[in-house]
Amino acid sequence: MARKTGSHSEITGPLIRQAAEELFAEHGYAAVSMRQIAAKVGVQAGALYNYTADKQSLLFDMMQAHMDDLLAAWGAEEKGQGPMDALEAFTRFHIRYHLARPKAVFIAYMELRNLTPENFQVIEDLRKTYETHLEDILQAGKDDGAFTLADTKLAAMAVIAMLTGVTTWYRDDGRLTQDRIERVYWNMVRKAVGA
Structure with missing residues (x-):
């Protein structure tokens, strides 16, 4: 059975990416097999190859989509007038965007080492564009x-590291609201750049 009865490519493809994201974030890319991803989706392992060439391609596609989406979202963000407004917009955007995607962020940073050199360069170039x-x-x-x-x-590297670090400890039911965290971090970033 290559595909579950009633399954469709527009449904199964995203389910594969979601399952891979969950498994890579929980166990690490190297520890996850295509068979495990298939089992989580409910298809046979061979069916995955209708959607991706191999596990490396799946990881790369996930990381590239994350960076492409990040760049597009920042491009659409209102930046205000002047560098002070733009820096506040960047600070709040980075926190908000990354808190909504903790697994993708974890994979984007922790699994760079598992990309082939060619794939690493593509992702690195996208990261440099954002930076x-x-x-x-x-x-x-x-x-x-x-x-x-x-x-x-x-x-820039220090600010990004500080802002991205929020994803490691933030909890929706925690002591501080996301808006409060954005305000506190904006104050820290402003001071860090001597404003």
């Missing part, structure tokens, strides 16, 4: 005197 958006904001703020920075690239 450059923040670097450009910081450079504009430095140029107009809004921010005091010794090194905009280093500051």
Whole structure:
């Protein structure tokens, strides 16, 4: 049986990606087999190859989709006027976007080591594109005197690391609301860039 009765590619494909995301986030890419992914979806292992060439392609496609979606969402985000507004928009956007996708974020950072060199380069280029958006904001703020920075690239990496770290500890039922976290982090980021 290659496909469950009544299953459709527009349903099964997303189910495979969802199952892979859950399993990779819980056990790690190297520990998960295509057979496990198939079992979680409820299809035979051979049926997965109707949707992906292999496990590496599945991981790469998931990571590339995550980065493409992130870049598109940031591109559509309202950035306000000037570097201060743009930095606040970036801070709040990054937290909000990443908190909604903790498994994808975990995989995007922890599984880079499991990509082939060619696939790694594609993802790395997409990551650099996103980082450059923040670097450009910081450079504009430095140029107009809004921010005091010794090194905009280093500051961008530090800010992204700080913001992404929220996904490791945040809980929906925790002490702080997401809005409160955004406000606290915005205050920390503002101080970190000497604003």
